[in-house]
Amino acid sequence: MLSELAPNHYFSGISMTRDLADDLHSFHSTEPTEEIWEKTVETIARIPEIIAAWILEYLPESQNFHLLALHSHSPFKIPKTVSKYSLPCHHVVDSNMIFEMNLLGEDDFFQSFGGFQSDKTSSMYLGYPIRSDIGTVIGVIGMVVEDKFKHKFKNLKLIDVIADQLSQELIRFKNENLIAETLNTASFVKHSLAELFRLLSTKSNDLTAICRNYLQTGTKLFGLPLGLIASKIGDDWEYSYVEGNVHGIFEGQRFSKEESKFSTPTSSSSAKILNKISDVTAHRVRDHLVELGVSCLMEFPLKVHNQTIGVLGFYGFKDQKIESIELSQRVFELMGIGLANTIEKHNIDLLSKIVFLEKENPTI
Template sequence: MLSELAPNHYFSGISLTADLADDLHSFASGLPSEHIWNQTVQTIARIPEIITTWIFEYLPESQNFRLLALQSRSEFHIPELVSKYSVPCHHVVDSNMIFEMNLVGEESFFQPLTETFLEKTSAMYLGYPIRSDIGTVIGVIGMVVEDKFKHKFKNLKLIDVIADQLSQELIRFKNENLISQTLNTASFVKHSLAELFRLLSSRSNDLTTICRNYLQTGTRLFGLPLGLIASKIGDDWEYSLVEGNVHGIFEGQRFSKEESKFAKNNESPSAIILNKTAESFTPRVRTHLLELGVSCLMEFPLKVHNQTIGVLGFYGLKDQEIESVELFQRVFELMGIGLATTIEKHNIDLLSKIVFLEKDYPIP
């Protein structure tokens, strides 16, 4: 692994044998992962020429890095979630090797460092891979170091050992998260299916009660504070039912076809889900919702006899996000289909009663 580095001048300083021994002991002590991440960056930061060091977990599905721990001698912050190609650590992932880079002229990711600490010294970025048991990169040890390294091989061997131990801990951490996510998903699916069965099994003849029950169930299932059923009234739209005490949205509130933003979307039988209503989504979100601070939305067209008669929607506020978009979409679509079917059945039953009455009481 050390042969992957071309000769250079990096860290000078004392051996970290004692600190490393303590650090390695913590891996087998059953301490929480968060404690191990923080203790490890503190250990690495004891090398005198280290300016900043951090540990990233690599998330290949989303092409992001997640920050696990950070230690810095100067004011330097890294967001909890970072896009892969916005940081030099992506070179470590793509090459599966140690990567080094001179920070002269670097102004993006390292700008807070270059404006303060790095003005007084020449510095380098060094990225060290944390590999899985099959050799793929699952994390990165990132370091900003002074441009000198008298004891390069000694200190890199220590970091190499730390990387191997972090690999075991990170694999365990990922497995625990995967198990937890799987259990949470299974629990949500079980709970949502039970709720859908309850809604579909309702024997109520009051359509308003049925629709309001759907709204109340949806706000609980999806964790979103506002639920709406918008109905088509001629060429305009109206919020027929509102669930959630949100100032500025009320039952009976009408808005034009142009303001509805439903026209381009309601031909699709699938749900429309927008997570983070950023500027790119603004043309698809009603202006009065944006003014209220709606941050995410789920909308489903209610079709009866192949005609869109309304929209079922749930909305998050401020910085709220929809956590499991794909899973929520499937459950939400089943909910929307169930409500549309119930409305259609209700109309058919009502029509049948009218026909029955006309037969018993013929109009003279």
């Protein structure tokens, strides 16, 4: 079949044709997936007039592309994760068809990713869809070719064969990732429920030990290095408990109500999650945390008798992100509700003891 798609004049010679056909026949599912991506782009890039070739997985939930492999004859790079509309490949996704466009040397596409060291005054982008078994685009084969692409129709027939093979491989790759994510989620849920049960069933009158237990558990569960419990002191706030050694954060540290940027007392009992702090969201984060390079945060208002008395928070730094946001948020909210209820019960018990002592020792 491949010999019919690649006659002797298809490439630059018989040897090239045979080598490419052998490459395609050698792909099989027992090889590591990463090797299949790499071999495929290397095969595509051996077609004359192709300057660069890459394979992208399309992630519709985040509107991003994930780079699987790239082969280029010039110093050209694509980030591992790139937004959908940063590449002309988005036209392939939106149209579910082959897409081509001329690329001039000064085009933004070249400038954004390092450009090509080429004597050609212009080149062409060619994108080919990788479709699922129901016809939706799950990936893209992207290519930059010389502006005069010889044997274009026959080349596309070969790319079509490659796309069919990649479709099955990409479906398998996505399914394996989905299974792994499901198993990880199930493990996280099981572990989280066990930890929540342990926290809620702990019998202790030592509120300090209880708070530290919550913070230590949270930093391990969510994989974030800093845990804080801030208390409201009049119109000011104070870090009453700190878990994690982050320079510039310490117990007893106070800051004004205006600087706190916590959830307001009138807000609902839900967590504030910022998974990627940017210039747009930085105004919602306390200035000293921004200066320390906080990258993500989870904060939950601790309410006792319907009044916000404090905030439970966990924070990541540098490029850290919160994994499984929806699930983490639910676990975090259950943790915050449990801590608030424990504090409320602790205060009620303390108040009962005070009333009992007053009855035993009435003032004269």
